[in-house]
Amino acid sequence: MDAMEEVVRRSFAESIRAKEEFLREHEATLVRVARLMADALNQGHKILLFGNGGSAADAQHIAAEFVNRFVLERRPLPALALTTDTSALTSIGNDYGFDQVFSKQIEALGQAGDVAIAISTSGNSPNVLRAIDACGQVGLFVVGLTGGDGGAMRDQVDFLLNVGATRETARVQECHILAAHVLCELVDRQLFGAPHDEPGGGRGA
Numbered sequence: 001m002d003a004m005e006e007v008v009r010r011s012f013a014e015s016i017r018a019k020e021e022f023l024r025e026h027e028a029t030l031v032r033v034a035r036l037m038a039d040a041l042n043q044g045h046k047i048l049l050f051g052n053g054g055s056a057a058d059a060q061h062i063a064a065e066f067v068n069r070f071v072l073e074r075r076p077l078p079a080l081a082l083t084t085d086t087s088a089l090t091s092i093g094n095d096y097g098f099d100q101v102f103s104k105q106i107e108a109l110g111q112a113g114d115v116a117i118a119i120s121t122s123g124n125s126p127n128v129l130r131a132i133d134a135c136g137q138v139g140l141f142v143v144g145l146t147g148g149d150g151g152a153m154r155d156q157v158d159f160l161l162n163v164g165a166t167r168e169t170a171r172v173q174e175c176h177i178l179a180a181h182v183l184c185e186l187v188d189r190q191l192f193g194a195p196h197d198e199p200g201g202g203r204g205a
Contacts, residue, residue, distance in 0.1 A: 034186030046078035051119030056083035102131035112139030123151020147172030
């Protein structure tokens with residue numbers, strides 16, 4: 001086996017191991033979070049998502065799954081990634097600092113009963129932590145997606161989904177997107193029933 005093949009096998013093995021450990025630790029929490037999200041959406045609330053870098057991309061990805069569709073043909077569900085409005089992000093960053101780019105949007109857009117999905121692979125991103133604090137003041141439920149030891153987020157969220165098997169950002173993010181896809185499916189099933197064409201589907205990709 002050459003060095004490149006070794007990298008391929010190691011990466012897949014580490015990702016699989018991280019996912020298996022995540023499942024053992026958080027299967028029940030995933031179900032509880034899905035019920036929380038479905039109840040909130042059923043009561044007219046929304047999902048707000050935020051994170052930095054790859055976690056920002058994950059926030060946008062998952063928001064799109066709710067707003068458009070995941071597998072089921074169903075009505076759009078209200079979800080918003082706080083990472084996409086460049087005017088808001090740059091004006092807040094310029095006037096108040098980058099650590100407030102999410103918290104001020106939570107204060108403006110969040111309502112009691114909404115669900116926030118806070119994503120930070122380290123659990124220590126200052127702007128994510130500040131937004132979590134704002135969620136508490138406004139009255140949002142907070143689900144934290146983290147890695148490693150969970151960082152400062154560990155004790156500041158209502159539900160923790162932590163990839164404890166690794167601190168490697170890529171492996172953590174791979175678990176996060178799988179967990180988020182599972183949440184999308186569970187929410188759909190609770191609100192609209194099981195898909196007729198599982199396991200496939202034709203969602204935009």
